Amino acid sequence: MPPKFNERVAAGLASLFGDNDSTDCSIVFTLSQPGNAKSTAHAAGRAAGPSGAARRKKRKADKLAQEHEDRAELEAGVQVVGEPLPAHTIVLRLASERFKTQVERWSADPSGRAGPSSKRQAVAAGLPQQGGGGGRPQPQPQPQRPPPLQLRVPLGSEEELPAALAAIKFAYTGRIEAGSITEALQVRQQADYLQMEGCVEACVAAVREKLAAPVAAAAGVGTAAGAAGASSSAGATSSAEQAPPVLQLYGCAQLWPDPKQEPAFAALLTEAKPQLVAHFGDALAVLNKQQLYDQMRALPAVGLEALLESDDFGTDSESSVVLVLAEWMQVNYGTTDAATRWRLFGLLRLSQCSRAYLDWVLSALALNHHCHPDSQAGWFWITPEQASFIAAYAAAASDNDRATLHQGLTCAWICGIDRAPGQPARPPAAWLQGRRRRQCVPPEGLRFSWTCSPVQLQGSHWLSLGIVGTPHACSVAAMGLQWFPRIHHVQGRPAANINLKPDVPAAYQQGQQRTVRLRGADWGFPRPVAMLDAALYLHRRLGGGQREEAQVLTTSSEKLELTGRGGWTYDCIKLTQAPAPPQPQQQEQRGQGQKTQKQTEQDVRALVEAQWADYLEGGVITGCLNIMRPA
Structure with a gap:
């Protein structure tokens, strides 16, 4: 031809x-x-x-x-x-x-x-x-x-000049010159203003081509399993890499045309949403992997909306999805309006939350909204009446009971319209939705590595262990709460204690200090929670370069504990018997006294290392926390 x-x-x-x-x-x-x-x-x-x-x-x-x-x-x-x-x-x-x-x-x-x-x-x-x-x-x-x-x-602005030149050059060449998705959308914006025939379509095609390009992703990114085993060095390396194309697309949402007026771009977004969900994977990966956590908080509202509305955005419980929204709101509340917040709230499947959320977390959020309806402290727009109907709906045993409670929620919703300007006429269908998200915890569980230095064990106190690669260095997020593995050791004793402490995430406290009583929920008050189905392991040397995982704590969701406390096992870590540390002697001269104090600190450290010798590897104590799939 x-x-x-x-x-x-x-x-x-x-x-x-x-x-x-x-x-x-x-x-x-x-x-x-x-x-x-x-x-x-x-x-x-x-x-x-x-x-x-x-x-x-x-x-x-x-x-x-x-x-x-x-x-x-x-x-x-x-x-x-x-x-x-x-x-x-x-x-x-x-x-x-x-x-x-x-x-x-x-x-x-x-x-x-x-x-x-x-x-x-x-x-x-x-x-x-x-x-x-x-x-x-x-x-x-x-x-x-x-x-x-x-x-x-x-x-x-002057920054628009290269895009305008590229749009005009298209009139001569019929080709788009854009090195990134952002540049292609900038050219599209100029072409739309100039009504450059064919250029807008070419820009959308260029964006689609870049989205389809293969991405060299770090291993484990976008899955809770990958987040569990990630190391801090790997996180630092991957964070330096260029953002995946789908994040570039959502990172310049201010350049998007109205999808309702441009079907080609609407089709492009439909293709991009599964890529975005696949990149983040699930709620536990987002909450427990530093790179994904930072990327999630940098998303525009339309990006977070794509995650919350997807069945493929996995989780252990809907409570963790609510926590994802809370973490995002902590840094983005000021950039959202009422309509945007309602759109995001309406995607939560609240009746599928954990027992702790249904019993008191949603009610505490409702109390904060009641006391601070126009500020970030009351960011979650829900009333105490609505929270109680959702909890009752989740516990209902028959379809008739659920239908009655659905009607009650609608009545509570309508009565609350005057207190929430911009609220939709009916409660969101997702709040009582029965379809569950993908379960992200594999049958073998999720493993999170932790480390501890012997220097940190020089004292008689509970020590939170350092979780590798997580945004909150001493805790793991699961079931919508933070979980702190801790060791308690008294110098000279032949055994140590260990526990797993649940606590309220900082994102809910919004800067409130427990020592200051404000109107609203008192997050520092002990609340009942079902423990995680989890196990804590300690790595023990066996000689010949081999080691074993010694299980030192097992917790079960059948047991209730209080926030700030948690379940523990006494004397579960057997240590080498050692004499008590030497006491410092009083010296007449100040210089000699300082020397004795320094020598005492060295003796104490040597004592700790001697007692923990079976567990030391490379100068540190290591282990892992394995979180099992919820029943």
Whole structure:
């Protein structure tokens, strides 16, 4: 089949971009002012659909906007950005509706003057102009010859200039030059304003191509199992890598067009959502892996919405999904409005939360909202009545009971509308949804490594063990709570104690200190929780370079404990018998006394290392916490 267009002519047209040969016009880039023609035209573009009537409406809006722009130019100086771009009207008129409108309007002057105002002629002649940043001086035209036609492209900032140039270059080459998804969307935005035929579609195609490119992801990213075994060094390496394409897409949501008005982009987002969910994997991976945790908190609301609405976003319990939203709100509350928050709340499947959440966490959040409805402390919009109906619905044993409680929740919702402006007319269907998310805990459980230095054991206190690679260094998030594995050792004793302490996540406390009583929930008050189905292991040396995992604690969800305490095992870690540490002697001279104190500290450390010798490897004590799948 013969080519659709003469290849030599096509190559010649491409070479004309930015070339002064045979140019009959130039393009001047200016900084636009708030409420100017560009913002008006963008608004018209968002409202316009693919129909011919919509396009005619947009062209009319462009003409009105251009007249407004010309009047504004007469009243204030124009600030030019960069150098004027040599151009060719025959190319621009065919490629861009906006340029076509400018050329036809400004060429209709019978006097032959180029441009809509004297200031534009000043730009063409290279004369100084108010506002600074004038273009490159041009030779003074002969009186009998009018200056070349000048077209204008207003920019929101100087940073938009490369994207505007790339959009105009598309008119000559038919190709998009963008090194990233962000650059492609910036070009798309400029092409939409210029009404550059085919360029918007080419930009969306470029984004789709970059999303389909293979990504070299770190092992375990996006799964709770991968998060459990990640090391801090691996996290540091992966954080330095370039963000995956899908995160680049959601990271520049401010450049997106309205998906309702651009079906091609809506289809692109539909394809991208599964990639985003696959990247984050599940709630436990997000809460327990530093890299994913930081990326989640940096997501825009539309990105978090994609996670919360997906059945494939795994979790151990819906309580952990609520905690993901709480962690996100902790840093993003100020950037959200009421409609956005309601949209996110409405995706939580609250009736599937754990017993602790149904018994008191949701009620505590409701109390905070009741006391602080217009601040971040009351970020979760739910009333105590609604929380009680959700808890009762989760415990209901028959369909009739659930139907009755559903009606009760609706009544409680309607009665609470006056206290929550912007609240939807009916409670979200997801709150009582029975369909569960993917279970993210494998049958063999999730393992989290921990470490401890002998220096930390020099004292008589409970010591929180360091969990490797987690955002909260001494705890693991599971079932919507934080869990702290701890060791208690008294120097000289032949055994040590260990426990697993549950506590309320810091994201719920919103800066409240337990020593300061504020109106609202007292998160420091001990609350009942079902323990994790979990086991704590300690690595013990066997000689010959081998070691074993000694199970030192087992906890069960059949047992209740209180927050701040937890279940423990006494004298479960057997240590080497050692004499009591030496006591420092009183010395007459101060210098000699300091020397004795230093020697005593060394003796104490040697005593601890001697007692823990069977567990020391590389100078540290190591072990793991294995969280089993919820029953």
